[in-house]
Amino acid sequence: SQKIEQNSEALNIQEGKTATLTCNYTNYSPAYLQWYRQDPGRGPVFLLLIRENEKEKRKERLKVTFDTTLKQSLFHITASQPADSATYLCALDAGLGYQKVTFGIGTKLQVIP
């Protein structure tokens, strides 16, 4: 069966450092991979989307990589700030229609001042 693995434990990082979050998947061939931010008690907010033929995508302090051979995406936040503390979800989209997006459980990031 399809499986998405995100480090479910919290990731603690010092302010100013680069945070790296991992999303691994099995039994899946996503056409797109998305990253979302979710704050407690709120809905997820879309951050970035990367396509299967793209290796890297950047947006301000965010960078996403996508390795379809390793079946892995890495999500980087450079110069991290306490305001970056949240849970980050990855989502895989097979590109086959509306119902084919699968979400991971997320990784909780805590940036320590």
Next chain:
Amino acid sequence: DGGITQSPKYLFRKEGQNVTLSCEQNLNHDAMYWYRQDPGQGLRLIYYSQIVNDFQKGDIAEGYSVSREKKESFPLTVTSAQKNPTAFYLCASSQHETTNYGYTFGSGTRLTVV
């Protein structure tokens, strides 16, 4: 500002009672979705709709019902047949079929059985 509005933010349901969660969007998105989020689990799709007057079951549709009478609105009813309804419910919408621009989510409704 464009977005998705979910109401209420908190909802309490008694055993055997049906409750309806509201979801309204002003983004002119064609597709709308309902997800359920439980601790330690990813978002699970309940129902989705691509167009007015049409909707499809997701992975966990049992005990739920929806309607799509207007493009802007996609209410979810949690029926008494749903045995474990306590969860955080999220409504979302998207502009394109392949969701290649991502989903826009509402702020969620937390439902608790009392």
